[in-house]
Amino acid sequence: MPSAASGAVAVTRALDALVRNDRGRLMSALIARLGSFQLAEDAFQDALVSAVSHWSRNGVPHSPQGWLLQAAYRKAIDRIRQNKSEARKVDDLRPLVRDEACDDPDEIPDERLRLIFTCCHPALETKSQVALTLRTIGGLSTTEIARVFLDADTTMGQRLSRAKAKIAAARIPYVVPGPDEWATRLQSVLAVIYLIYTSGYAAGPTDGRNLAEEALFLCRLLNRLHPDDPEIEGCLALLLITQARCHARVDADGVTVALAEQDRTKWNRAQIDEGLGLIDVAMQRRAPGPYQIKAAIAACHVQGEVSDWPQIVLLYDSLARLEPTAVVRLNRAVALMEAGWLEAASRSFDVLASVLNGYQPYHAARAELLSRLGHFAEASAAYAMAIDLTRLESDAAFLRRRAEYLAKLVGQSEQS
Amino acid sequence: MALAFRDFSARLQQRRAVLLATLALTIAATLPLQAQTAIPATERKKSMRYMLLIYGDPKLEPAYGTPEFEAMMGGFFALNEQMKADKVLVSGEGLQGVETATSVKLRGGKVETMDGPFAETREHLGGYYVVDVPDLDSALRYAAMVPSVAWGTVEVRPLMNYNPTEQ
Numbered sequence: 001m002p003s004a005a006s007g008a009v010a011v012t013r014a015l016d017a018l019v020r021n022d023r024g025r026l027m028s029a030l031i032a033r034l035g036s037f038q039l040a041e042d043a044f045q046d047a048l049v050s051a052v053s054h055w056s057r058n059g060v061p062h063s064p065q066g067w068l069l070q071a072a073y074r075k076a077i078d079r080i081r082q083n084k085s086e087a088r089k090v091d092d093l094r095p096l097v098r099d100e101a102c103d104d105p106d107e108i109p110d111e112r113l114r115l116i117f118t119c120c121h122p123a124l125e126t127k128s129q130v131a132l133t134l135r136t137i138g139g140l141s142t143t144e145i146a147r148v149f150l151d152a153d154t155t156m157g158q159r160l161s162r163a164k165a166k167i168a169a170a171r172i173p174y175v176v177p178g179p180d181e182w183a184t185r186l187q188s189v190l191a192v193i194y195l196i197y198t199s200g201y202a203a204g205p206t207d208g209r210n211l212a213e214e215a216l217f218l219c220r221l222l223n224r225l226h227p228d229d230p231e232i233e234g235c236l237a238l239l240l241i242t243q244a245r246c247h248a249r250v251d252a253d254g255v256t257v258a259l260a261e262q263d264r265t266k267w268n269r270a271q272i273d274e275g276l277g278l279i280d281v282a283m284q285r286r287a288p289g290p291y292q293i294k295a296a297i298a299a300c301h302v303q304g305e306v307s308d309w310p311q312i313v314l315l316y317d318s319l320a321r322l323e324p325t326a327v328v329r330l331n332r333a334v335a336l337m338e339a340g341w342l343e344a345a346s347r348s349f350d351v352l353a354s355v356l357n358g359y360q361p362y363h364a365a366r367a368e369l370l371s372r373l374g375h376f377a378e379a380s381a382a383y384a385m386a387i388d389l390t391r392l393e394s395d396a397a398f399l400r401r402r403a404e405y406l407a408k409l410v411g412q413s414e415q416s
Numbered sequence: 417m418a419l420a421f422r423d424f425s426a427r428l429q430q431r432r433a434v435l436l437a438t439l440a441l442t443i444a445a446t447l448p449l450q451a452q453t454a455i456p457a458t459e460r461k462k463s464m465r466y467m468l469l470i471y472g473d474p475k476l477e478p479a480y481g482t483p484e485f486e487a488m489m490g491g492f493f494a495l496n497e498q499m500k501a502d503k504v505l506v507s508g509e510g511l512q513g514v515e516t517a518t519s520v521k522l523r524g525g526k527v528e529t530m531d532g533p534f535a536e537t538r539e540h541l542g543g544y545y546v547v548d549v550p551d552l553d554s555a556l557r558y559a560a561m562v563p564s565v566a567w568g569t570v571e572v573r574p575l576m577n578y579n580p581t582e583q
Contacts, residue, residue, distance in 0.1 A: 123552060170574050171464050173551035181553070 011055040014064065015048060022065050023139035024221075028111035029069060031118075031174060034076050037136070037164040044068075046075035065108060112137060113225040114174050116218075120189040121172050128163040129192050130199075135160055137221070138214050148199055148211060176226075183231075183289075190235045190291055193218050197239055201246075212243055233282035234292030240275035241298040244268040256398035259301055272302050293319045309339035326355040334365045337372065345369055360389035364399060367406075376410045463548050465506060465575040466555040471539040472568025474513060491563030499547065499558065510543035539568060546575070 023044075030040035047068050061067040119132040127149065134140045134148070146156035166172070177185040193215050200211025219236045226232060248266035251257050279295050297315045300308040316332035333348035349366050356362035367382035383403035390396040478484030499505035519534045520527060533540060542564070549555050552572070559570040 121552075123556070170572075171551045173553050175553070177553070 008052070008056045011052060011060065014055070014060050015051060018064050018068070019048070019139055024112055024115070024137040025108065025110055026065060026069055026072070027136050028115040029108050030072055030076075031115060031136075032109065032111040033073065035174070037167055038161075039076055039079060040072075041136075041164075042079060043072040043076035046079075047071035050075070069108060110225070111174075112221065113176050116189055116222060116225075117176055117185060118167065118172060118174050120185075120192045121167075122185070122188050123170060123172055124163050124166065126192070126195070128159055129188070130195050131156060131160055132163050133192050133218070134196065134211075134214065137218060140214070186229070186231055187290070189222065190219075190231060193222070193235060194239075194291075197242075201242070212239075212246065215239060216243060228285070230282040230285040230287050231289040231291045233278045234289060234295045237275040237278035237282065237295035238291055238298050240271045240278070241295065241302055244271035244275065244302070250394050254394050254397065255401060256392075256394045258398075259307065267302065275299070276303070288318070290319060290322050293322070307338065309335050313339055313341075326352055327359075327361075330356060330359075330362055330365065337365070337369050342369065342373055346373065358389070360386055360391075360395075363389060364395075367399075367402070371402075371406050371409075376406060376413075380406055380410075463550055464555075465546055465548050465577075466552070467573050467575060468545040468547065468555070468559050468562065469541055469571040469573065470543045470545075470562055470564055470568065471571060472542050472564045473538045474540065474542075476567040477564070488563045491561075495558070495561045495563070498561065499545070504547045504549050504554075504558070506546040506548050508543065508545040511541060514540045542568070 027040055027044060030044060031037055034040050034043070050071055051064075051068060055061070055064075115136060116133065119136055120129045124132065131145050131149070134145050135142065142157050142160060143153050145160075146153045149156065151159075196211050196218065197215035200213070200215060216236075216239050219232070219239055223229075223232045223236050244267050245259075245262060247268070248262040248264070249257055257263075275295065276299055279292065279299055282292050282295070293315055297312055297319075300312045300315065312335040313332060316328060316335055320328050320332060329348065330352055333345050333352065336342075336348060337345035346369060349362075349369060352362065363382050363386035367379050367386055370376075370379035370382055380403055383399055383406065387396055387399045387403070390399060478488055496505070496508075514533050517531075517533050519530045519532065521530075521534075522528070545558070545562075547555055547558055549558070552574075555572050559565070559572050562570050564570070
């Protein structure tokens, strides 16, 4: 016979799973109805609390999602009644009583596309966009998000509150942008997803939520909510192909392994194939964009036995036309070097010197170029610079290994 | 002396011609609108007022008489017409240059009056529009149509609503 305690444990477990899987969708429906992020969040928390007591007594209802949504609406009405002056109550309650919440989970409207675009609105700071997306769509806790940014919980809590307050006060609309604005607004959504991915990639496997997986989840969701968009497909392909190599990028000693030296049997073939398939489909839509190009570059690394560097140079040329940033030009210079065009690469590095002086990958790549050119003293100075600027231990270990190898080479050439 | 003054005054007029012209256009656009703002109460709740604060470095403004100047004026005129047609324009004014500005503050019970703007910034407030639109996205669309965004900045801020019965 189940005790009350074990019943409560079962309920908590059911709720945890539900929050993990359905929080984004329920929140998106709640915000659509209530017109307020903060009210939706508070009402949802209230509903979770009352679910614990109700479900422990009466068992988990046949549609837990519908139950939670209904409960959250009622809690929202309670909150409005408590907090608002008489005059405002009528107006605020009107949308709530318009139609009753449905209790069939299949009929709960999925408003997550609107929610994603609102969270990633360019009127919000990028960091807030990332945090809000992780919180409302991904369902991460404030503590988990604070850990991602190495912020204190309270700092992150304040950032989230400020973002929600700005959405309400400046009236950032809860809509999917129209065709005129779609392309630019989508780029800011994809930038947020990519930032989440790279944060996860840089952090490596941690004890918390895996952000790389979170980004993949978000991108898949976006692709499902808005199918047949070549840039979304491009972004998903890019994430899949990069993620496919995650087990090969660090060796047993925790040292980063250069792409050319990775054990290809450790690559996830299924993810690579899915990514390549997506690029093919996207390219056929004849609407090129930065994420498709980045995905194509990623594809050049995994098709065939070695990376196709001349092709990669050409792809970076096209990317530089769309995104004329110093980092893109650096990547192009690296591709020139890897293609064997050292003089051209060297000229590009010189041009970028002043802009990228504080950027670790610049010095790491320049060290490699200088050692290939035989300028060993300058190369080892560049390695020292790069190691100084490296935050990730696995990358620092990789660079130290290269620097030691270089020192050995120099020693040998001096002896002979 | 007299010549120098006339010269200065002409230069001043040239530089400020832009915003003064904008002002004239704006007033013309605003006057017939007062009647149009009488939107039914249910509609009014849906709209929100934003101020578009037009900042720019006067040195970067196109010079009077150049084709760029004509293009800018055309742009302001088109925007005024558009806002009028869309029934969103509440008001708008152009400001004279910062060389005409005087700043006032009260410190230790004493009024301090100073020449010029209080902060030494390159971009100065040159004028504003107030628009009545459904949400931030619409306000941003009008902001992007202000010709001076090509060299300056337009800051978009929601106005305070002092009426507690309205959202």
